[in-house]
Amino acid sequence: MAGRELDVDVVVVGAGLAGARTARLLHDAGLRVAVLEARERVGGRTLARPIGAGTFDLGGQWIGPAQARVTRLVRELGIRTFATYTEGTKVLLDRDRRRTYRGEIPSLSIPQLLRMQLALLGLERERKRVPAADPTAARDAKRLDAMTLETLRARYRLDHATRGAMDAAVRTIFGAEAADLSALYFLAYLNAGGGLMALAGTRGGAQEERLVGGVQQLSRRLLDGIEVHLDAPVEQVQVREGRVVLTTPHLRARARRAVFALPPTQLRGIAFDPVLPAGRRQLLDRAFMGSAVKMLALYDRPFWREAGLSGELVCGDGPLSVVFDNSSHDDRQPALVGFVVGRHARVLSTRDGDAARRAVLDALVRAFGPAAGRPSELILQDWSAEPYVGGCPVALFGPGALLPSSGHLRTPLGPLHFAGTETAREHIGYLEGALESAERVFSEVQSAGL
Amino acid sequence: MAGRELDVDVVVVGAGLAGARTARLLHDAGLRVAVLEARERVGGRTLARPIGAGTFDLGGQWIGPAQARVTRLVRELGIRTFATYTEGTKVLLDRDRRRTYRGEIPSLSIPQLLRMQLALLGLERERKRVPAADPTAARDAKRLDAMTLETLRARYRLDHATRGAMDAAVRTIFGAEAADLSALYFLAYLNAGGGLMALAGTRGGAQEERLVGGVQQLSRRLLDGIEVHLDAPVEQVQVREGRVVLTTPHLRARARRAVFALPPTQLRGIAFDPVLPAGRRQLLDRAFMGSAVKMLALYDRPFWREAGLSGELVCGDGPLSVVFDNSSHDDRQPALVGFVVGRHARVLSTRDGDAARRAVLDALVRAFGPAAGRPSELILQDWSAEPYVGGCPVALFGPGALLPSSGHLRTPLGPLHFAGTETAREHIGYLEGALESAERVFSEVQSAGL
Numbered sequence: 001m002a003g004r005e006l007d008v009d010v011v012v013v014g015a016g017l018a019g020a021r022t023a024r025l026l027h028d029a030g031l032r033v034a035v036l037e038a039r040e041r042v043g044g045r046t047l048a049r050p051i052g053a054g055t056f057d058l059g060g061q062w063i064g065p066a067q068a069r070v071t072r073l074v075r076e077l078g079i080r081t082f083a084t085y086t087e088g089t090k091v092l093l094d095r096d097r098r099r100t101y102r103g104e105i106p107s108l109s110i111p112q113l114l115r116m117q118l119a120l121l122g123l124e125r126e127r128k129r130v131p132a133a134d135p136t137a138a139r140d141a142k143r144l145d146a147m148t149l150e151t152l153r154a155r156y157r158l159d160h161a162t163r164g165a166m167d168a169a170v171r172t173i174f175g176a177e178a179a180d181l182s183a184l185y186f187l188a189y190l191n192a193g194g195g196l197m198a199l200a201g202t203r204g205g206a207q208e209e210r211l212v213g214g215v216q217q218l219s220r221r222l223l224d225g226i227e228v229h230l231d232a233p234v235e236q237v238q239v240r241e242g243r244v245v246l247t248t249p250h251l252r253a254r255a256r257r258a259v260f261a262l263p264p265t266q267l268r269g270i271a272f273d274p275v276l277p278a279g280r281r282q283l284l285d286r287a288f289m290g291s292a293v294k295m296l297a298l299y300d301r302p303f304w305r306e307a308g309l310s311g312e313l314v315c316g317d318g319p320l321s322v323v324f325d326n327s328s329h330d331d332r333q334p335a336l337v338g339f340v341v342g343r344h345a346r347v348l349s350t351r352d353g354d355a356a357r358r359a360v361l362d363a364l365v366r367a368f369g370p371a372a373g374r375p376s377e378l379i380l381q382d383w384s385a386e387p388y389v390g391g392c393p394v395a396l397f398g399p400g401a402l403l404p405s406s407g408h409l410r411t412p413l414g415p416l417h418f419a420g421t422e423t424a425r426e427h428i429g430y431l432e433g434a435l436e437s438a439e440r441v442f443s444e445v446q447s448a449g450l
Numbered sequence: 451m452a453g454r455e456l457d458v459d460v461v462v463v464g465a466g467l468a469g470a471r472t473a474r475l476l477h478d479a480g481l482r483v484a485v486l487e488a489r490e491r492v493g494g495r496t497l498a499r500p501i502g503a504g505t506f507d508l509g510g511q512w513i514g515p516a517q518a519r520v521t522r523l524v525r526e527l528g529i530r531t532f533a534t535y536t537e538g539t540k541v542l543l544d545r546d547r548r549r550t551y552r553g554e555i556p557s558l559s560i561p562q563l564l565r566m567q568l569a570l571l572g573l574e575r576e577r578k579r580v581p582a583a584d585p586t587a588a589r590d591a592k593r594l595d596a597m598t599l600e601t602l603r604a605r606y607r608l609d610h611a612t613r614g615a616m617d618a619a620v621r622t623i624f625g626a627e628a629a630d631l632s633a634l635y636f637l638a639y640l641n642a643g644g645g646l647m648a649l650a651g652t653r654g655g656a657q658e659e660r661l662v663g664g665v666q667q668l669s670r671r672l673l674d675g676i677e678v679h680l681d682a683p684v685e686q687v688q689v690r691e692g693r694v695v696l697t698t699p700h701l702r703a704r705a706r707r708a709v710f711a712l713p714p715t716q717l718r719g720i721a722f723d724p725v726l727p728a729g730r731r732q733l734l735d736r737a738f739m740g741s742a743v744k745m746l747a748l749y750d751r752p753f754w755r756e757a758g759l760s761g762e763l764v765c766g767d768g769p770l771s772v773v774f775d776n777s778s779h780d781d782r783q784p785a786l787v788g789f790v791v792g793r794h795a796r797v798l799s800t801r802d803g804d805a806a807r808r809a810v811l812d813a814l815v816r817a818f819g820p821a822a823g824r825p826s827e828l829i830l831q832d833w834s835a836e837p838y839v840g841g842c843p844v845a846l847f848g849p850g851a852l853l854p855s856s857g858h859l860r861t862p863l864g865p866l867h868f869a870g871t872e873t874a875r876e877h878i879g880y881l882e883g884a885l886e887s888a889e890r891v892f893s894e895v896q897s898a899g900l
Contacts, residue, residue, distance in 0.1 A: 147597070151596070282841070289732075350728065404797055
């Protein structure tokens with residue numbers, strides 16, 4: 001225990017994008033900063049690897065036009081971007097039925113489309129009334145936080161196909177079911193990201209572009225020249241006379257301030273002394289991580305493009321909820337990316353590797369034909385198995401969790417500050433939210449006169 | 451780290467009632483057993499202290515006639531019991547209105563009573579269809595797990611007073627709001643305990659009797675002569691070739707089997723190697739502890755009895771949800787016990803001590819008159835502030851948590867076994883459930899041939 005001793009101005013706990021950006025801002029402002037990362041690598045929920053003839057993201061991978069901070073950062077770092085391939089026909093699987101369509105919304109019957117539109121309009125109206133930065137300030141916050149999204153949407157009486165399309169979107173955005181989510185938290189989250197269609201969409205939406213070389217490089221580049229300690233899980237945090245002492249198995253760090261840039265669920269494993277205030281602990285107690293297995297399938301040829309398909313699949317029944325074309329920026333490595341999310345991820349996680357692969361390939365074949373069953377490589381990245389992460393894309397709240405605890409996730413506690421995409425006031429759950437939280441914490445530390 | 455080394459047949463983690471009973475059964479069967487307790491005391495969510503002229507439970511305190519195991523254990527240990535005082539008139543506070551009543555159900559108007567009866571009958575019918583041991587086996591499990599209890603009961607269109615009475619019962623039983631709970635979990639929990647009225651009741655119900663000397667002595671007496679290590683929080687558990695190594699800051703224990711008798715939320719803080727299966731971890735991720743502050747108010751005279759009141763109070767608006775007479779068995783120390791629970795506990799936890807005391811005393815005065823405002827001693831025991839417990843009375847599940855994870859809480863994993871009242875198939879959340887879980891784990895270990 002505590003072989004090495006550090007003494008700095010600020011310790012940042014967590015080297016994901018939020019932590020990396022916070023550390024960079026503090027470092028550039030002239031402060032002595034050290035980053036403690038529990039794992040053997042930086043990047044948190046972003047992870048890129050050279051696979052086949054390309055470099056692929058096994059974690060977060062997209063940026064959208066509404067996300068100003070990440071767009072600016074990518075430009076500043078001189079990283080090239082490229083558009084998600086969207087040309088051609090999309091596929092909707094609904095039970096045994098396979099439909100193809102173009103545009104944003106699956107080709108359903110006229111009554112189905114009307115219901116779907118009604119539901120989307122209704123949710124748009126509802127979500128605009130729930131402030132993303134403080135959902136508890138909504139007029140009918142209590143009513144909305146007492147029900148699940150499943151209950152909220154029941155009024156729209158969607159049929160199986162339409163429900164399925166919405167399920168696929170909700171699962172992919174949250175890694176969870178409509179049954180799992182507080183309707184209030186769902187609406188705030190939509191509002192933070194510009195609405196359901198913006199979050200679910202490719203062109204003009206949150207899945208518009210990718211980064212050449214992958215997203216993990218953002219954290220790596222931001223941390224360039226900054227003192228980072230890997231394999232340094234913080235076990236204990238003591239606050240004594242306004243100063244902070246952080247203990248890891250092999251290192252002890254003293255600092256004037258500490259920034260926690262972790263999923264809120266990970267804070268539960270740290271022994272704070274004095275203990276965190278009761279309201280905060282009870283809120284953390286109730287956070288849970290979304291469940292997501294990311295699939296990457298590499299192929300020798302982009303056979304779906306050749307058949308006039310975009311590679312996009314929406315499926316309400318699982319195991320894959322959505323699929324996109326994920327070929328490398330230079331098209332040298334054709335690929336599909338897909339998400340087994342929410343309930344389907346929790347089921348898939350319990351299967352052995354072969355059974356999981358078969359289930360996923362079977363869905364690809366149903367959507368794209370037999371060639372989809374023969375990838376040159378198939379990767380299933382189960383984020384719920386990742387140590388110090390525990391799930392993806394984001395931590396969530398069920399009904400009843402938020403209301404007595406407004407603002408608790410991000411409120412600083414003396415010299416302790418809290419970043420991470422879950423604490424964001426815009427684009428919660430996205431790279432953009434991570435950056436927003438870093439900027440907020442930076443100004444908190446600055447206005448504390450450090 | 452790991453100064454002392456132990457080598458035993460079974461390590462039991464947690465010296466609450468479930469752990470103590472498991473250790474006793476294993477020890478009496480001739481096995482070498484060691485108990486590792488994170489805290490400086492045994493008893494878990496039971497805690498008794500001499501206060502004033504009596505000994506009072508600041509944690510779990512009641513037993514009921516339907517609870518056969520705990521009744522038998524109490525008799526075997528020769529502990530005397532005494533009945534909760536219930537003579538006289540009860541009080542219902544509803545907004546500014548104070549009503550008094552006798553019997554089980556507050557004296558409401560006829561239409562109110564009809565609605566209340568209808569709701570109770572409806573819940574009785576629903577709960578009988580949800581098996582306590584496996585709620586996911588219920589016919590409409592999916593529908594029920596996709597909604598909160600708040601949504602489930604909305605159909606009964608209860609008015610403010612009736613809702614308030616039910617809120618008080620739900621808060622006291624669960625430490626949570628109707629908005630927080632999966633309707634499925636709520637119904638299974640009711641079923642495990644014999645229904646809402648049995649769980650909420652005194653005479654004939656789960657609050658019928660108390661133990662002379664308090665409940666914590668059960669754990670102490672069961673552990674008599676067994677090797678217990680206090681201040682030994684388990685940080686790491688390794689399973690290697692079917693054997694278990696448990697590491698605490700000052701001790702390392704090797705065993706053929708390990709039994710975890712902890713609230714499921716506390717398992718999240720232990721580093722398992724290999725990691726727990728994904729389904730299990732995702733279920734644990736979603737558990738949260740109820741919020742409960744237990745109030746004990748001592749008085750020089752039982753002024754409420756003298757005024758013909760039983761001391762029982764039901765209040766839907768908080769801060770106190772229910773109050774009971776809690777005088778010592780010999781009546782030498784008059785006392786009231788009350789519960790600030792659910793949302794009201796989360797709010798009270800954030801207040802400073804004086805404000806919290808004032809809020810509670812104000813409610814007592816409204817119910818029982820000015821004498822209630824002058825206790826000789828007033829204790830507010832906030833269980834969410836207790837290390838290695840984190841809340842009371844029990845860990846809970848919101849919507850969507852249970853369904854893909856049937857049985858996961860109690861399923862053994864190789865040489866790892868899981869006890870604790872949350873894993874019970876009967877009387878979940880009660881002393882009785884803790885004992886039931888201990889008996890199950892004992893037979894698991896036995897049939898493993900150890």
